[in-house]
Amino acid sequence: xxGVTQSPTHLIKTRGQQVTLRCSPKSGHDTVxxxxxxxxxxxxxxxxxxxxxxxxxxxxxxRFSGHxxxxxxxxxxxxxxxxxxxALYLCASSLVVGKFLAGGSGANVLTFGAGSRLxxx
Amino acid sequence: DAxxxxxxxMESNEEEPVHLPCNHSTISGTDYIHWYRQLPSQGPEYVIHxxxxxxxxxxxxxxxxxxRKSSTLILHRATLRDAAVYYCILRGAQKLVFGQGTxxxxxx
Numbered sequence: 001x002x003g004v005t006q007s008p009t010h011l012i013k014t015r016g017q018q019v020t021l022r023c024s025p026k027s028g029h030d031t032v033x034x035x036x037x038x039x040x041x042x043x044x045x046x047x048x049x050x051x052x053x054x055x056x057x058x059x060x061x062x063r064f065s066g067h068x069x070x071x072x073x074x075x076x077x078x079x080x081x082x083x084x085x086x087a088l089y090l091c092a093s094s095l096v097v098g099k100f101l102a103g104g105s106g107a108n109v110l111t112f113g114a115g116s117r118l119x120x121x
Numbered sequence: 122d123a124x125x126x127x128x129x130x131m132e133s134n135e136e137e138p139v140h141l142p143c144n145h146s147t148i149s150g151t152d153y154i155h156w157y158r159q160l161p162s163q164g165p166e167y168v169i170h171x172x173x174x175x176x177x178x179x180x181x182x183x184x185x186x187x188x189r190k191s192s193t194l195i196l197h198r199a200t201l202r203d204a205a206v207y208y209c210i211l212r213g214a215q216k217l218v219f220g221q222g223t224x225x226x227x228x229x
Contacts, residue, residue, distance in 0.1 A: 042206075058216070107153055110165075
């Protein structure tokens, strides 16, 4: 049973460019979350997608956008890259039982991918 | 988002038990306590979670204080493969809010 897969594994961009990162959730999962992890820091929540809609968003600018496809896979797009966007980008998937609620179920467990390492020069 | 406090680092010896503490004095009644760990060059990995009662699984045990304001992750016999950053997280809404975590070093 494949877990969460992310691509590409590593990539290098220059300031001002745009990047798209891809994520395939674990089989049977329907919710995808994205996290940014700077070197030496804990992961920071970017946003979450469920039923092809953004459901929650962390404190990230509009340069960060995403999409979820009918097969539950997801993309993270970052426009106008800055040096500070250099980080490990993590995708996590989970299964929402029943309708999504604002509070959600605290028991839900996330499965993370290995991440995409973005370097901005 | 409710916050957790963990020691920055801990060190233990191989084959000995490890107790990783976490304080969460602002926990709400519906928050679950989750533990994830992150091995070098990998994404975080789920370890265990609980609400009120102590929990055991094949990886670890979770001891939750009666007032729920603190918890302890217990690795019964640490191995070198347990060297990682361990995150204690309160989960109410769908998102996980990570802190800095505890970097666990295991000595052979």
